[in-house]
Amino acid sequence: MNPILVIGATGTVGRQVVSQLIAAGSPVRAMTRNPDAAKLPPQVQIVRGDLTVPETLDACLDNTDAVFLVWTALPSAVAPALQRITQRARRIVYLSAPLKTPHPLFQQPNLLRSMFEQIERTVETSGAPWTFLRPGMFAANALLWWAPQIRAGNIVRWPYLAVPTAPIDERDIAAVAVRALREEGHAGAEYVLTGPQSLTHSEQISTIAKVLGRDRVSKKSLPAKRAANSSPSARSPPSTCSSMPGPPPSATPPTSHPSSRKSLAHPQNPFAPGSPTTSPPFAREAKGQSHRAERPRPVVPCRAI
Numbered sequence: 001m002n003p004i005l006v007i008g009a010t011g012t013v014g015r016q017v018v019s020q021l022i023a024a025g026s027p028v029r030a031m032t033r034n035p036d037a038a039k040l041p042p043q044v045q046i047v048r049g050d051l052t053v054p055e056t057l058d059a060c061l062d063n064t065d066a067v068f069l070v071w072t073a074l075p076s077a078v079a080p081a082l083q084r085i086t087q088r089a090r091r092i093v094y095l096s097a098p099l100k101t102p103h104p105l106f107q108q109p110n111l112l113r114s115m116f117e118q119i120e121r122t123v124e125t126s127g128a129p130w131t132f133l134r135p136g137m138f139a140a141n142a143l144l145w146w147a148p149q150i151r152a153g154n155i156v157r158w159p160y161l162a163v164p165t166a167p168i169d170e171r172d173i174a175a176v177a178v179r180a181l182r183e184e185g186h187a188g189a190e191y192v193l194t195g196p197q198s199l200t201h202s203e204q205i206s207t208i209a210k211v212l213g214r215d216r217v218s219k220k221s222l223p224a225k226r227a228a229n230s231s232p233s234a235r236s237p238p239s240t241c242s243s244m245p246g247p248p249p250s251a252t253p254p255t256s257h258p259s260s261r262k263s264l265a266h267p268q269n270p271f272a273p274g275s276p277t278t279s280p281p282f283a284r285e286a287k288g289q290s291h292r293a294e295r296p297r298p299v300v301p302c303r304a305i
């Protein structure tokens with residue numbers, strides 16, 4: 001059996017894809033720019049590759065069965081890298097964004113959107129079987145946006161408190177990716193993936209505080225313009241949530257997708273007790289709380305579009 005190549009293997013979703021592929025019995029090749037720092041399981045074949053240096057991709061792609069593609073490099077690197085990937089890959093599962101969801105948040109024109117569309121067009125017209133994953137907000141964004149403020153004190157300043165999202169756990173995105181990489185029947189599918197529950201960012205912060213036993217955590221609205229000059233975590237949405245443009249305060253809620261809700265149904269929201277998103281990174285200052293990081297994870301991908 002040829003290995004499955006995971007591009008972005010050391011990232012939030014890629015790392016989960018790697019472990020779930022191993023658990024499913026697939027040989028895995030992980031691409032990283034820095035193998036020495038990859039910290040991946042010993043069964044994984046680690047290869048050096050850089051999306052901005054296209055000639056490094058050939059050896060990574062040699063004799064692979066399928067490719068999981070996460071793109072976080074610059075738009076200028078798309079064409080040469082995608083040419084190589086699409087020429088050699090036998091199947092491509094691309095971690096995209098909900099570009100076709102008829103919601104103002106996902107319909108704003110911006111550079112990242114254009115880049116995603118360019119990648120999708122190239123993949124679609126390549127002739128290789130493809131599957132697009134379209135997750136909404138990652139639950140893991142909370143680690144970047146709010147964890148530093150919660151660790152540092154009792155006030156979370158945030159510009160988008162009223163904006164609802166249905167955060168999805170990266171393990172669920174990975175579970176869908178693994179099925180699309182290993183199984184027949186997903187070619188040409190575009191899966192919109194959300195968490196089970198739509199919550200405003202204010203509600204998400206409150207849930208995290210409650211789970212941590214931090215009743216004194218309060219939220220303060222930060223004008224969006226000031227957020228740009230504020231702490232790195234407070235200005236994260238536009239700059240680091242790469243496929244998710246900073247939500248305009250007036251946007252209609254990006255609620256959970258009905259079919260995702262059915263198939264990724266968790267009993268609680270992703271920040272509830274037991275979620276790894278909530279526990280270790282926030283819990284450092286929690287008083288005597290202990291949190292478990294296991295929960296059953298039956299996942300069936302949904303054909304949403």
Ligand SMILES: NC(=O)c1ccc[n+]([C@@H]2O[C@H](COP(=O)([O-])OP(=O)(O)OC[C@H]3O[C@@H](n4cnc5c(N)ncnc54)[C@H](OP(=O)(O)O)[C@@H]3O)[C@@H](O)[C@H]2O)c1
Binds near residue numbers: 038051135137138243
């Ligand atoms: N955050 C959200 O809410 C959200 C929602 C929907 C979609 N998305 C999309 O999800 C993707 C990000 O996924 P993620 O959070 O799992 O990624 P991530 O944690 O940011 O990791 C991306 C990985 O890509 C690798 N990488 C970066 N530049 C590279 C290059 N030039 N060549 C090769 N590899 C490179 C890095 O690995 P090495 O350093 O080891 O090379 C890194 O581990 C983005 O495309 C984003 O738009 C995000």
